[in-house]
Amino acid sequence: MDYVSHIYGDNGNFTVTLTVEDDDGGIIQVTTEVIVLNVAPTVNIEAYMYANISLRVAGEKWHSVGIHLYEDGSEISSGIVTRYPGNPDEQTGTLACVMIDITKSYTALVDYLPNDPRVNGNVWGANPVWIIMSFEDGSTERLHHTFNVRKSYWNSDHWNHIDPWEVDITPYLGLHNITFEAQATDPGSDDLTFFWDFGDSTFSGPNTYMNNGLSPDPYPSPEINPMTATDSTTHRYTTSGTYTIILTVTDDDGESTTISITLDIVVD
Numbered sequence: 255m256d257y258v259s260h261i262y263g264d265n266g267n268f269t270v271t272l273t274v275e276d277d278d279g280g281i282i283q284v285t286t287e288v289i290v291l292n293v294a295p296t297v298n299i300e301a302y303m304y305a306n307i308s309l310r311v312a313g314e315k316w317h318s319v320g321i322h323l324y325e326d327g328s329e330i331s332s333g334i335v336t337r338y339p340g341n342p343d344e345q346t347g348t349l350a351c352v353m354i355d356i357t358k359s360y361t362a363l364v365d366y367l368p369n370d371p372r373v374n375g376n377v378w379g380a381n382p383v384w385i386i387m388s389f390e391d392g393s394t395e396r397l398h399h400t401f402n403v404r405k406s407y408w409n410s411d412h413w414n415h416i417d418p419w420e421v422d423i424t425p426y427l428g429l430h431n432i433t434f435e436a437q438a439t440d441p442g443s444d445d446l447t448f449f450w451d452f453g454d455s456t457f458s459g460p461n462t463y464m465n466n467g468l469s470p471d472p473y474p475s476p477e478i479n480p481m482t483a484t485d486s487t488t489h490r491y492t493t494s495g496t497y498t499i500i501l502t503v504t505d506d507d508g509e510s511t512t513i514s515i516t517l518d519i520v521v522d
């Protein structure tokens with residue numbers, strides 16, 4: 255008995271010939287047909303953006319303001335700003351380079367901590383605060399709220415019951431540049447072509463990634479070279495709506511995989 259194994263570099267119909275020769279010079283040959291089927295690539299999509307989320311605090315000195323950022327209800331980042339004498343622009347606290355997964359929802363909770371009152375004797379007073387979101391495309395969104403501590407709160411020691419400012423920031427994200435990134439993997443030696451339909455009558459592609467980095471894959475491919483390719487593109491929606499993003503990845507042997515994600519672009 256004898257066993258051998260062989261891995262084909264690509265799909266195709268292959269003839270396998272077995273030659274058996276005995277030590278007296280007798281030879282027999284047996285042939286058989288091997289059919290290797292093409293396999294479609296597997297694909298996943300991410301849709302995201304990066305933003306700097308800053309908290310700017312003006313008004314009454316020595317009061318502190320905290321920001322907590324939630325993604326689908328789970329806190330992912332937080333910071334605190336204390337109002338010192340001087341320009342509020344120079345006292346801004348920033349949650350830098352927050353990765354926003356545009357398929358999720360984001361909430362900011364800003365809590366007010368006028369907890370150092372006796373230094374200047376003024377727990378009461380107002381603190382205007384801003385959430386300033388800066389995006390990779392250079393655009394910004396500003397949200398505003400004013401915390402106001404009245405003397406009566408102080409006298410009754412109730413200042414710490416001032417409601418936090420909770421704001422759904424998701425509606426301020428959707429109309430900025432979104433990065434769509436997809437990774438496709440194919441077990442065969444295949445070139446992979448990406449084509450995006452953003453659901454608003456705009457498209458990206460076809461973008462082809464060659465298996466050998468240079469030239470189209472021959473059929474059948476002589477090498478065994480499983481393929482992974484990443485395609486990244488940016489898109490910006492101009493109006494709110496529900497968009498279905500369809501990505502089709504096709505290999506050079508005609509199999510394709512289509513996946514889609516749905517985005518609710520809500521705008522305040």
Ligand SMILES: [Ca+2]
Pocket residue numbers: 264265292293442443444505507
């Ligand atoms: Ca193939």
Ligand SMILES: [Ca+2]
Pocket residue numbers: 292293294295440441442444505507509
């Ligand atoms: Ca394939």
Ligand SMILES: [Ca+2]
Pocket residue numbers: 264442443444445471472473475506507
């Ligand atoms: Ca191929």
